[in-house]
Amino acid sequence: MSELLRLEAVSKSFSGNRVLDEVSFSLFRGSVLALAGENGAGKSTLMKVITGLYTCEAGQVLYRGDIVSFDNPRHAMDAGIAIIHQELNLLPNLSVTENIFLGRELRNGFGLLRSAEMIAATETLLAKLKQTIDPKALVGSLSLAQQQMVEIAKALSFEAEVIIMDEPTDALSDVETRVLFEVVANLKLQGKGLIFISHRLEEIFELCDQVAILRDGKMVHVGPTREINEQELIRHMVGRELSDRYPYAAVPKGDLRLQAEGLCAPGISDISFDAHAGEVIGFSGLIGAGRTELAHALYGVAELFAGRIMVEGAERRLTSPQDGVAAGIAYVSEDRKGEGLIQIHSLKSNMTLGTVRKFCSALGLLDLAKESRAVEQFVDAFAIKASGHDMPVQQMSGGNQQKVSLAKSLMAEPRILILDEPTRGVDVGAKREIYAQIQSLKEKGLCILLMSSDLPEVLGISDRVLVLSRGRLTASFTREEASQEKIMQAAIA
């Protein structure tokens, strides 16, 4: 096995704060290296150092034996290092093809674009990933998971030697993940080196040959995956044992909270179900099955063509998120960047965006101390890692952003909580905290709808599982009945 990439004692700080501390590891041809670690451990930062988005203050990066220091990701790409960033980097108002060929468009002798050729190439790329996305569709019109697949296709199109995937599966369901894994296996055979970051531990054990674990910016373990088990991996990551990954206890079902009757809206048709207080209903399904669309309809983002929504026995016409909020519904979007958080604003103003009025006096003046206390509570409860309440969200690690997003919706003390991929990009320890939160909210009588592509999660914490396929409800299981196989079967129905 020959070495493709080697890092030697790489260090990096942000305004005096050491994020990477003498990190070293090697990546070999024909192998997949897992990079594991808690939220904020420095995984994404390390990858950005490799691809030249950040420069390291100490240490060096060797690529095929030579010391390299790329000025920007473009140069890294030209040298053969491609990266799929954790936060998607596609331009929503360009088509899939335009995004994939951005900056390296094919042109004919007159300088005109060879569109047909590029579209055909895009189709081929997408076909490799078993996707039937229209190459001419605007990226903004695609679901998050589809966008992720486009991002993957784009990275593959460079035919790079080293491919870095920063949480590529966090928005994907099992079927798409399977496809990605096949592609990765193929790349391995071709002798490429891959770095794979994921908070889904099962995936690390299934896909990766080596595992490297970062904790607080230090490399605490590097070794073959087969020599380590899940418990040990978690211990290295979080520095302690973690029992019982999915805390769950049934609570007596309360009153009928939500009734959906024959809901038809963009992307969903004829969906009916009931949800009670003190209940977690998991919604499972593939990419494009209509989970997010259902969430949008229930929250008032998308208007119904037909059907009705009853909240606590009274019919509600939800025509905007304001109506959703007024009906006691809160929604955590799967799309942090587009719908969840204002990237340039602080943790604090994001967390209280929908609820600032609560912190205003009778005169309408904000009580900053009161707001600060409420924010502090959530920062503590979710162990959010940030330099302070004024830290811009865009400087926080992905998982910590997700926690802010969740806290923001809980600030409103909703009666019905819709969670769309609530643990996207969240580390094992924090996931467990979120599940524990969900459990305690359930005990407090909240009605929780959990849209998730993480099957173990759906099975782990739901009281009931509903399966969607192509916009329709295809199955409903109680907790006891539900199993991975049954859900998958209903999902591809």
Add this chain to the structure above:
Amino acid sequence: MSFKKVLIDNKSLIALLLLMGAVSLYSPNFLTVDNLLNVLRQTSINAIIALGITYVILTAGIDLSVGSVLALSGAVCASLLAADTPLIVAFMATLFVGGMLGAANGVVISFFGVQPFIATLVGMTMLRGATLVFTDGRPISTGDFEVAEAFYQLGGGYVAGIPVPILLAAAVFGVGWLVLNRTAFGRYVYAIGGNEQVTLIAGINVRRVKIVVYMLSGAMAALAGMILTARLESAQPTAGLGYELDAIAAVVLGGTSLMGGRGTLIGTLIGALIIGVLNNALNLMDVSSYYQQIAKGGVILLAVVVDSRVKSR
């Protein structure tokens, strides 16, 4: 490290102080109380307009119509006074007119989805036309009633030795700062500019906030229009021509991002002062008004270029 950050965070203020230092070296008359009060008085009109525009730009919008709103509301005010309307009524009615004209912009933008640039450009043209129609192209005198005398104080009066326009601007900035930094509405203004979709999903009435913001901008233009009218004791049909550019320049010099979501009112105040000092300096140096425009444009360009250099580090 942190010293550098302090420098960068206060670069508008530093620029203002450097400019004042340079001017005072050149012209000993600059740093006299009289001249400084004069600068402040001349700056207050632009500062008041710029306050409204700061709100608009924070929502990632723009308002080009303020100059025309200023002219039309000034004319309305003058004709009300000429008809011996009680001062407070004329004052409130004029603010109301300005606010409604601004709100109309807001409605066009948030309900018909017209780009703010286009909507307010159209507003600027139409309202200038409306002013010319209303005034018949001639100045309107505030008249000879006692009320006109009282009204004059708004632009030309003094309280405790300080010109009234300065006091008005100070009051408006005080309240404006409070609203922007200490109310839910202020948070929404920033949020809309930061990411409109996120704000909408959070259940906030984005349309209403936007309409109020443009309404505020219109009302500020009307206030500025009254100060100008009071001082001249008449409303000019061509009043306020090009004022939108000075106001936008003040906002940008003050470090507010044209992309929205980032900026401060203090910055805008400093930006307006930079422009005020510059105008004053060019006058003290006897630069002809033709060259003044070129010089002013050059300085603004320089400031913005330096600013983007510092930021991209």
